[in-house]
Amino acid sequence: MGLELFLDLVSQPSRAVYIFAKKNGIPLELRTVDLIKGQHKIKEFLQINSLGKLPTLKDGDFILTESSAILIYLSCKYQTPDHWYPSDLQARARVHEYLGWHADCIRGTFGIPLWVQVLGPLIGVQVPEEKVERNRTAIDQALQWLEDKFLGDRPFLAGQQVTLADLMALEELTQLVALGYELFEGRPRLATWHGRVEAFLGAELCQEAHSIIFSILEQAAKKTLPTPSPEAYPAMLLRIARIP
Amino acid sequence: MGLELYLDLLSQPCRAVYIFAKKNDIPFELRIVDLIKGQHLSDAFAQVNPLKKVPALKDEDFTLTESVAILLYLTRKYKVPDYWYPQDLQARARVDEYLAWQHTTLRRSCLRALWHKMMFPVFLGEPVSPQTLAATLAELDVTLQLLEDKFLQNKAFLTGPHISLADLVAITELMHPVGAGCQVFEGRPKLATWRQRVEAAVGEDLFREAHEVILKAKDFPPADPTIKQKLMPWVLAMIR
Ligand SMILES: N[C@@H](CCC(=O)N[C@@H](CS)C(=O)NCC(=O)O)C(=O)O
Ligand SMILES: N[C@@H](CCC(=O)N[C@@H](CS)C(=O)NCC(=O)O)C(=O)O
Numbered sequence: 001m002g003l004e005l006f007l008d009l010v011s012q013p014s015r016a017v018y019i020f021a022k023k024n025g026i027p028l029e030l031r032t033v034d035l036i037k038g039q040h041k042i043k044e045f046l047q048i049n050s051l052g053k054l055p056t057l058k059d060g061d062f063i064l065t066e067s068s069a070i071l072i073y074l075s076c077k078y079q080t081p082d083h084w085y086p087s088d089l090q091a092r093a094r095v096h097e098y099l100g101w102h103a104d105c106i107r108g109t110f111g112i113p114l115w116v117q118v119l120g121p122l123i124g125v126q127v128p129e130e131k132v133e134r135n136r137t138a139i140d141q142a143l144q145w146l147e148d149k150f151l152g153d154r155p156f157l158a159g160q161q162v163t164l165a166d167l168m169a170l171e172e173l174t175q176l177v178a179l180g181y182e183l184f185e186g187r188p189r190l191a192t193w194h195g196r197v198e199a200f201l202g203a204e205l206c207q208e209a210h211s212i213i214f215s216i217l218e219q220a221a222k223k224t225l226p227t228p229s230p231e232a233y234p235a236m237l238l239r240i241a242r243i244p
Numbered sequence: 245m246g247l248e249l250y251l252d253l254l255s256q257p258c259r260a261v262y263i264f265a266k267k268n269d270i271p272f273e274l275r276i277v278d279l280i281k282g283q284h285l286s287d288a289f290a291q292v293n294p295l296k297k298v299p300a301l302k303d304e305d306f307t308l309t310e311s312v313a314i315l316l317y318l319t320r321k322y323k324v325p326d327y328w329y330p331q332d333l334q335a336r337a338r339v340d341e342y343l344a345w346q347h348t349t350l351r352r353s354c355l356r357a358l359w360h361k362m363m364f365p366v367f368l369g370e371p372v373s374p375q376t377l378a379a380t381l382a383e384l385d386v387t388l389q390l391l392e393d394k395f396l397q398n399k400a401f402l403t404g405p406h407i408s409l410a411d412l413v414a415i416t417e418l419m420h421p422v423g424a425g426c427q428v429f430e431g432r433p434k435l436a437t438w439r440q441r442v443e444a445a446v447g448e449d450l451f452r453e454a455h456e457v458i459l460k461a462k463d464f465p466p467a468d469p470t471i472k473q474k475l476m477p478w479v480l481a482m483i484r
Contacts, residue, residue, distance in 0.1 A: 050394060062334050069340035076333055093308050093317040100310030101295070103347035134484075149294055244484040 004029045005070075006048065006056040009212040011035060012111070012171040013067030014055040019209050020071055020167060023201060024080045036119070036225055038232025052235070068099050071164045083161035094158035098150055098165035102172075105145065109138045110172040112243055113179045118220045120240055123228060131243050139176070143183060147190045155196060166197045178213040247272040249314075250292055250300040252279045253457040256354065257311030258299045259416040263446055263454050264315055264409070268324045280367070280464065282474040312343050315409050327406035338403035342395060342410035346417065353387040354420040356380045358461075359483050362424040367464050368472055368479070384421060388428065392435050400441060407445040415442045416454075423458035 005021065005028045007014035021028045033039045033054055040052045049056040049065055057064045057073070064070055075085040086092050112135045116127045146169065150157045157165040173194065176183055184191035198206050219225050228236060249265065249272045251258040265272050277283045277298050284296050293300040293309050301308045301317065308314055319329045330336050360380045364370045391414065395402045402410040418439070421428050429436040443451045467475065 051390070062337075064337050064341055066341045066344035068344045069337050072340050073333065073337040076336075089317065089320055090306055092320070093306075093313050096313035096316050097308055097310045099344075100312045100347070103344060108348055145295065 002027055002029055004031055004058040006031045006033050006045065006058070007054050008033055008035045008040075009209060010114075010216065011054050012175050013168070015171045015174070015209050015213075016067050016164075016167045017055045017057075017070050017074075019171075019201060019205060020074060020080075020084070020164070022205055022209075024074075024078060024084075026074055026078050026080075034226065036122070036228060038229035038236075041231045041235055042229065068103075068164070068168065071167070075164070083163060085164055086159075086161070091159055091163075095163045095165050098157050098163075099168065101145075101150070102165070102168055105142050106169065106172050109135065109142055110175055113139075113176060113181070114216075115240055115243065117179055118216055118225070119236065121220070122225060123233065123236055125237070125240050127240060127243055134244065139181075143187065143190065147187055151189055151193055153189070156193070162197060162200050166193075170194070170197050174210055175213060178210070178216060180217065245273070245302075245304070248275050248302040249273070250275045250277050250289070250298055250302070252277050252284075252298050253454060254279055254461065255298055256351070256416045256420050256458075257413070259419070259454045259458070260409075260412045261299045261301075261311055261314050261318075263416070263450060264318060264328070264412060266450055266454075267446055268318070268322060268328075270318055270322050270324075280467065280471070280475070282471060282478075285474065285478065311413070312409075315413075319409070328409050330404075330406075330408070335404055339408045339410050342402055343413060345395075346413060349387050350391060350414060350417050353380075353384040354417040356483060357384045357421040357426055358424045359479065361421070361426060362462055363479075366462060366466070368467055368475070381426070384426070384428075388432065388435065392432060396434055396438055398434075401438070407442060411438075411442050412446070415439060419455050419458055423455075423461050425462065 003026075005017060007018055007030065009015055009018065009032075018030075020026075033045050035054065039045060040054060046052055048058060048063060051065060053065055055065075055067055055070060057070045059077075064073055072085060074080070085095060112127075116132055116135070120127050146157075150165075150169075154160065156162050157169055173183060184194065216225075247270070249261060251262055251274065253259055253262060262274075264270075277289055279298070283289060284298055290296060292302060292307060295309060297309060299309070299311050299314055301314045303317075303321075308317055316329065318324070329339055357380055360372045360377050364372045391402075395410075395414075399405065401407050402414055418428050418435075429439060
């Protein structure tokens with residue numbers, strides 16, 4: 001058995017790994033774990049990753065979690081083109097700088113709208129308007145930093161070439177675009193960057209990776225989303241309660 | 245001018261960077277940015293890091309923020325022992341995994357524990373409701389359990405038989421709630437022996453020196469009103 005990737009294309013970090021593997025022709029067996037159904041909280045998956053998180057990579061007995069660690073692992077193991085994870089000292093440091101900031105300021109913040117608009121309502125929970133507002137402000141602030149500090153007047157987030165940083169950021173932004181956020185209004189540099197990254201990846205690959213998330217609102221409206229399993233409820237409620 | 249590190253040892257990622265640089269005899273100029281005086285909010289520091297956070301590194305005209313990025317940069321630039329960030333692919337991936345995991349988990353829990361248990365009531369004179377404090381401490385408990393069960397397991401160190409960047413980043417976090425008077429290691433014999441191993445690997449003197457500030461934080465004089473006013477928005481943003 002080759003490498004297995006447990007993922008759900010609803011999840012931003014899952015998509016980042018998916019796109020990276022596809023773009024670089026890395027052979028992976030894909031195992032979809034349906035987050036909305038709560039399949040990540042059932043025994044079969046918890047035996048693989050006791051944290052119950054996606055994405056998860058399985059390479060023989062070696063099980064690895066955390067998208068950024070998986071991306072680095074794959075880029076080293078398959079010796080993907082240097083630009084993704086540059087060997088140059090300073091260029092690589094820029095990638096790590098972004099990834100650190102991303103974990104603090106993007107990750108927790110950009111995931112919230114899906115809970116507000118789709119997952120909360122699915123289990124009958126409404127996130128208070130005050131928290132929604134706060135989240136919107138945090139998103140705006142983060143986008144500003146993304147554009148001013150990380151992008152600046154460079155073509156990509158960590159410099160002249162596309163890196164893992166762009167991929168991680170792209171997928172978080174895609175999540176919001178799919179939920180109807182007008183992210184690029186008044187942010188021409190960010191818009192150009194977004195176009196540039198997607199062009200690099202290719203329209204076909206982007207479409208393939210993004211089709212599920214782009215249909216999420218429609219599915220929610222038509223009530224065709226699956227019902228979360230009882231095992232998943234406590235974690236979902238906790239997640240919603242923790243929205244700052 | 246060689247390497248400059250902008251740090252405040254009150255901050256947990258700063259302690260990790262400080263210990264790493266000292267332990268590996270990396271020559272640097274220490275630039276103290278006093279957080280509880282609000283020096284990180286000054287225009288002078290914004291020139292170094294517009295995000296107004298410590299740690300930050302300056303190496304001639306190269307400026308770098310984010311503790312993990314700084315640690316990895318130092319690891320690659322200076323010839324440090326392999327165990328900090330092993331060449332072996334899978335061993336290294338374990339370190340990367342921990343370093344990615346901690347941001348939203350241990351780091352968050354330890355920071356909240358310090359502020360809710362001590363810095364708000366004692367330093368800022370802002371009471372914290374018993375419910376908030378209880379929730380914070382319960383969250384810390386869950387995270388510590390994950391640290392023990394998922395990462396430490398029965399190994400000597402978090403990612404294997406040797407100390408790595410992961411241990412350094414973790415121990416400096418745990419000393420935050422310790423500084424607030426939380427009994428982090430009580431009833432957790434595995435974590436307690438791990439702490440002793442990390443302390444021994446780092447060297448007890450260096451460990452003590454790096455943690456002097458946080459262990460004395462409970463005796464800080466209360467913030468005066470101007471400082472408090474300056475710090476409050478920042479603290480609230482950080483702790484949410
Ligand atoms: N920092 C992790 C985040 C992983 C994560 O939170 N994944 C989400 C989906 S986007 C998940 O599995 N959530 C399920 C849960 O937390 O219970 C990474 O980048 O891989
Ligand atoms: N992810 C960053 C976090 C840095 C950070 O939040 N530092 C705190 C002190 S522990 C700080 O400088 N806060 C000031 C602020 O947020 O304005 C890192 O690991 O370096």
